[in-house]
Amino acid sequence: MKEEMTLNLLLLCPLISASFIFLLNIVFKNIRQSIYSFLALAGSGTSAILALYVSYESYFNHKIFNSLLFTWLDIGDFNINIALKADALGAFMVLFVAPVSFLIHVYAVAYMDGDKSYGRFFAYFNLFIFFMFMLVLGSNPIIMFLGWEGVGLTSYALISFYFHDIQNTYAGNKAFILNRIGDFGFLSALMILFVEVGSYGFSFTDIFLHINNINPSTLDLIAILLFVGAMGKSAQIPLYVWLPDAMAGPTPVSALIHAATMVTAGVYMVARFAPIYNMSLDVSLFISYIGAISALFAAVIASRQYDIKKILAYSTMSQLGFMFMALGIHAYTSALFHMFTHAFFKALLFMSAGAIIVAFSHKQDIRELRGLRYSAPVIFIMMLTATITISAIPPFSAFISKDSIMSFLFASGHYDIFILAFIASLFTAYYMFRMIFVMFFSNYFLEAKKSSWFMLYPMIILSLFSIFAGLLNLPELFTGNLNISTWLNLEDKPLEISHTVEIILMLINTIAILAVIFYTYKKYAYTDKILDESEVNIIANKFYIDEIYDYVFVKSLKHFAVYIDTKISYKLIDRSINILALSYAKAGRLFSYIENGNIRFYALYMLVGLMFGFVYLYVLLRLSL
Amino acid sequence: MQNEIIFILLAIITIVSSSVMIYAHRPIDSALSFMVSLVSIAALFALLNASFLFIVQIIIYAGAILSLIIFIIMFLNIKDENLPDETHKNKWLMFTSIIILPFTYILIDLILRSDIQTNSKLPENFGSIKDVGLTLFSKWVLPFELVSILLLVALIGSVSLAKREEK
């Protein structure tokens, strides 16, 4: 197969299956679920296989896939191609996006079984994957932006999937609007970028070649606006509030979109624009701080949440914070690698949560879900694996990726960030194990429905991934050769830290986390302490951020608008326009004698005017000759 | 020489029939004299070696458009009392002719003064259907497609316009 074809197929398979499902859904009323399932799995499965092929070629042969679909704009020297490109970064992204989405598809087949909007769900799902591939594989920022908007749109559709409950629709709206704010930043950044370097062509390579032509302050502005976009999509402070609410969607949606793929788009984008961030150091540091604060903040909130999915949502935000910290200190590979492992274990966590929700008749509160260990042993093992991974206990994969981030943070000399990150990672262990201990280690017993094997197989596969994925990027310390780093070959800051310090850091980290786990065990396992926690606490209420937003932005704006509408607008603008209109009407009455509606007369006036012009020009011409 | 004589004859026919067209009171007279002028313009096209345009002019203008007009004139069954009362027609015609005269004079003067050289070397197959077709489908594809859409729109529009409103 030709390389263009591979890439195009990789992109188009989900789109084709999505359109087929849409068509079937619209045209035929009663159609068997298996057809939808087959189409959806075929689409995502094909693209997963192709993605594996692409990353294989990219990894071993350093092959860069290119595909020019068509030229979108061709104005003079400037043209924008709709083109796809899978360089190392893109291939790396599809390496985990495509298989994870395929696994979640398999999972969703079981999860959504019997839903009345089964077809619509998979259509959206495949459409989402299509846009995600578009985002990742676009060879210029415009296609990336299209994909970016597309995932926003489909995520809106999926969050408010059960739209008969108005609450879900609000959650979708919230996600959509906050994402719009971020997108506005992204779009502005693209515009400025276009004004500055657009004349040289607008693919990523062209932009990065000519980036030196931009003056530093503009570059800072571009960098910060791009990061605003990333903030929105990756749920960082202050644009994070949509993520917890987005859990209103079905659990596979949370697993796919709000854990593995879409929220990582921000990280991917910052990594993609790495040359820009390498040049504007202040903004990078700012990103780092935002990431650190988000990580800690989310972790703190998560420690007092009771809804499984909310806990996981906050943990996602927290992990994204870790990634941004790494990005801010130019440790791109570490960030991306953490994203890689995060995709597996977070998807696994969400899927286990989903399995629990399905098995225990749609309960989500951990205070009600107690003593599940014997009724759902497989889920327990899965969840435990994922929790150990996320808590960064060696030798699970997240240990390697997170440790790499910590080492970089330490080496960069920003100890304040390092300490924030350290605390956040302790909190991570705390809230995750809190959830585990509350749910699985207690004296109660809850009857469970049997989980479908379609749910469990992907989970088992993912658990294997989340255990062993770390091997791909073993640090030098463990005689690894940093395979991913060499593959991606990003402009990382070199790690200047001795092995001794690294080992010490690891030990401290691990011991502290184990201590936290022990503390948590003491506190929550086989006790009812969870029931004693008060719900009026500032942490439990998420620091009142939603309310503050509501007060500061929504209410005040509304008051202001009402004031303007009643006082100023009426008196100043309406009156003046009325006077203007009246004078026009008066003047119009005068002219209506000439403007009698007869087209012949208009033609006559035109002719007379034309004639004067002609005679005038002719006289001028003759005089000049 | 032969061409010049034919041209002068055709020009006279065209001008006279066009003048009759704008002067005649009844629309059927106008339409038929317009047909004469269309056919003679088509003959002028043939004189200019544009044989395809010649046949297109006859098929579309004389064959389709004009027959449509005459069909409509018959279809509407226009009686004399339906025609507009044009008592000042001659005055109007005089007035407009006086206005238009400088325009005509200036343009003719400019053309006579200009130094357009007559190019007698025509490429082979000039004006044939193949030549025009190749130009149409290479350089002018977009206008061609647009015109096809325009025709479709006109078709739909005319059908929906002429449909009687249902009570």
Added chain:
Amino acid sequence: MIKSYMILSIILFSIGTVGLISRRNIIVIYMSIELLLNAVNLSLIAISSDLGDSSAQVMSLIIIAIAASEAALFMSLFVVLFRNRASLDANLFDILGSSK
């Protein structure tokens, strides 16, 4: 030779304009418009045969096609107008919208 064609075209154009403005019969007005188009076509083809370039012929071909679509619309307009007013007087048709 081309000059005489151009002059003929100008004269036809002027006749068309005169007819367009001074007549009140809408059918004659319509035919005057067609005469204007024909005058333009004539000069286009004269230039085309002078330059030996068939682009101008394509242009006039497109003009003819446009005239055809125009004819279709005009005819249906005539039918509607005549049905409503029972007259062909252009001066009567000076309002937009229906008379109701």
Added chain:
Amino acid sequence: MGVKVVKRYGDTFKEKIYISAIFGGMKTTFKHFIKNLSDASNIHTLSYPEELPKDITPQYHGVHRLTHRKDDNSIACVACFMCATACPAECIEIVAQERDDDVDEKMPAIFNIDLLECIFCAYCVEACPCDAIRMDTGIFSLIGNKREDFVYNKEKLLSLKGISQEEYSLAK
């Protein structure tokens, strides 16, 4: 009341496209054409001026005639105007006259039939009470050079002979 459902024909595709029916019809006509072209003797046509129609019977509406009385061979008509009244084309013109030979009271002085107006409906024959007017001459072709040639007067009508055996009026 019972309803009888009649099967409609012409609904199959073969019948709807008409082509087979058209070719069937053309086959029939072509057969006739070939038959007549190769052998014209079967065509039942009359070579008219030479051959005359052989099937003229007394019932044939030919040109009128006036009958004679059997007794004295005088005119049977009594000028009662019945025929002129009955005539839808009003082509009969009668002027009555008193009869002085004691055979009857009245007789026609003028009896004109305008055969250009006559439509040969034979109402006059029906109306006649004394069988004085008949249309059994068998004359089907009228030729004349002037309009006046077609106005048959009494003498002309009386002079015409019928093709039937009964030459005289049957009225008593």
Added chain:
Amino acid sequence: MNTFLILLPLILTILFSLITVPVLVWMERRVAALIQDRLGPNRCNIKGIRLGGLVQSVADMMKLVQKEEFLPSHIKNKFYHIIAPSIAFMSAFLTFMVIPYADNIKIESTTYYMQALPIDLGVLWFLAFAGLGVYGIILGGWASHSKYSLIGSIRAAAQVIGYEVAMGLSLVSILITYGTISLNEMVIYQTQNFFYIPAWGIFIQPLASLIFVVTAFAETNRAPFDAAEGESEIVAGYHTEYGAMKFGLYFVAEYIAMAASGALIVTMLLGGYQLPYLNTQDLINNFDLILWILIILTIVMSFLFIGWIRSHNILVLNGLNETKLYTSFILIFSTFFVILMSYYSFGYGGANDIGVMILQFVIFTLKLFVLHFVFIWVRWTLPRFRYDQTQKLGWNILLPLSLFNIFITAIVVVGVNYGS
């Protein structure tokens, strides 16, 4: 000679359009009569010579020419009333100008075209003047100032306008197949073989041929599409108010239009002037052989004809003995031709080109008359369509079919070109 060759097609055009009319009228009458088990006109004679009744048509023409010209008094637009039949006649006449009667012949490096107007517009010319022919009908019907005429002419106009669309579209698919619009090149294309079948339009474009033939019937207002002169409802349609030679012009125009349509069908669908499997060059090279075959054929046919006329001539008239006259005529003619042709075939003449030209012309004429026979045959077989059925057939069936056919043809042609 050269001037004659240049003028020949023009002369042929005039012949075809004027001289064939009486023949067509005769054919129409005799064929109709034979189809209906009658004899038809067989009586009109010049000294006992009847030419199978052909003299009757001449007599009719004479009658029409000699008749008194009159105008109904209610007619206001006398000019249009008079000019309308001539427009119909002229446009019908002009359609004949582009039909190739024989292949182009080359004598001493000069090419002579056997078309009256040797332009490459071909079919378009036919369409143009077939379209102009409507004016005659419209104008005649309108100027007659009579209900029947107006209805008839509106019917005719709507029918012609409607069927012209389907005709043009079916032509498009034929043109796509042939890749040319020049009629002569179309005929040359049709000399090819296509799986041992001659590549005539009727074999390689059956659907388009059917549509074209049907629309040609409708364009010429022939039965079964003669609702414009449906005598059961509207007396005689658009020529109700016409008499004498004005009517005669309409009458002639209709037959010329029919002849022109037939010629176009022959040229485009039936291989034109070509014999199947034999192209012009073959004919020229083997002219001797063909000549002898033809002579033998002619003689055999003559004897058959004489035999037929002996047994068939039922009615004997006074005057000359027709059978004897024909026999002697044919004998004299055959002898003359045998002498002349043997003179040629033994290599004295050597004007094979001209011989082939004449042969092709004869073939063309024969095909044309066969087609005329079909026209007449159809007229006396099929009943007239009702007016709404006519319109429905044109717009609802033929138009979509021809569009569909264009689609199919385009796919096939592109496929074939792609394959080769």
